[in-house]
Amino acid sequence: MSELSWQKSSFSGSNGNGECVEVTTPANGPVHYRESDQPETIALATGPTWAHFLAHIKHNPTHP
Template sequence: MTQPNWQKSSFSSGGEGNCVELTASAPTHLHLRESDRPDEIATATPRALAHFLRALKSDSLSVRRH
């Protein structure tokens, strides 16, 4: 089995143990992890990840209190 080629986010601080990393195992599977917790990996499709990132940027995931 080939080792994944993890790439650090350009928004990461650059310090050890404080980076978001991304790799792909196929065109339909993206994997994310935090470098200080390399065994905890989230997997998503490119479309699902794009929707999630858009929601984060628009702040539509925040808890709304009435």
């Protein structure tokens, strides 16, 4: 796999604990996501599945 360019979640904050979700979308492939504290473990989702996930968390936030 070629080097991927990961984007950190804007909800990760800057508290310095290193816990965040990172996402990348390679050309012609599924969305890749991972926890920053375990970068070797990468999960995959199709575009429609990822869009559904984002819509769900935007409408059902669990943070204050």
